[in-house]
Amino acid sequence: MSSSSALSHYDSSPIQLIYAGGTFGSYGRPLEPLDAEVFLPALQALLSKHNQAGQLPAISWLDNTLIKDSSQLTPKDFVHFYKLLLEAYTQGHRQFILITGTDTLSYLGAFLAEAFAGSDICIVVTGSMRPLLDSDILQTYSVDASSDAWDNLSASLRLAAAGESGVKISFGGESWPAQTVQKIHSHDFMAFTGHSRAAYPANSYIKTLPDTRRQHWLDDQQPLLNSIQTRAEQADIHALYCLPNDSEVVRLQLQALLSRPACGIILLGFGAGNIPYSPALAESLQHAYEHGHMVVCASQCPFGGVSDSYAAGSWQYDYQVLAGGRLTIPAIYARLLWLLLRYDTPARRRQRWIHNVNQMGTTIRKR
Structure with missing residues (x-):
């Protein structure tokens, strides 16, 4: 397969969505995160309902067993998401959205940016300050019109569909390279800020990575997985x-x-x-x-x-x-x-x- 055909294959693949918990998927009274088995079908139904004009890109769900409050994440958990994304990238997927909690969103995004430097992967990390689903309507799952979750997800879908290499954080109508982002407000919708200064950060991504170079990058990463997971324990x-x-x-x-x-x-x-x-x-x-x-x-x-x-x-x-x-x-x-x-x-x-x-x-x- 030529490099151009390889890129066409990557860009035509569905965006892989990873649900990792956080406020975005919380629901009920009192609020608590929904299990993936409940939340993802509800989200899929809402996406289909709002996509009657065919304006949203194709989406697939990447199975993730680690769903918890982001304030509880540890280095071991960061490696879990690195491994999950690396395995999917190895299988030919290139565009991803990771939904997580806002407490450690900037930390996780920056870690993934370090780990995937030198590749052509496209990862968009997002979340929300208010849940996607309206807890005042308990008979059916409906989007909360006053929440920032739907707008953040829609913006992330557009960003991931564009396929630009790198790890970005999308929040509050803006997006930035993950290593420039920090949380600046504890409850406002404009909770994060960052910047896109030229040549910053140092870690680079490859705009178009031929098959052989992508395989070389993967060959460098995969033998280290066991040692990375072991070191993450301590x-x-x-x-x-x-x-x-x-x-x-x-x-x-x-x-x-x-x-x-x-x-x-x-x-x-x-x-x-x-x-x-x-x-x-x-x-x-x-x-x-x-x-x-x-x-x-x-x-x-x-x-x-x-x-x-x-x-x-x-x-x-x-x-x-x-x-x-x-x-x-x-x-x-x-x-x-x-x-x-x-x-x-x-x-x-x-x-x-x-x-x-x-x-x-x-x-x-x-x-």
């Missing part, structure tokens, strides 16, 4: 949030992690990544590096990222702290998690992080 990412305290508070938190297996640690600094200094904290950061931990500095600010403009922040980079650049906190979590799962040594993980950040042009210079 993978940990920790966040140390700087407050106007003595630096000893952060040092003690960091010190408590040194005896753990190699993990990811996010230092949430002030402003452009400023961290309270002390010789003891500097020594602990160096020890964390020597123990194989990856410590990444991020900003508590939602926009702008970190820099080494201030002495109050630049000192940490002399003690092996990595700069989060312009990445959001969910994206930093996702990249750390993927590196822990994908690579077998601290040196390889660190090398890969530095390579990605260098591509973004946000390297922190050493003093």
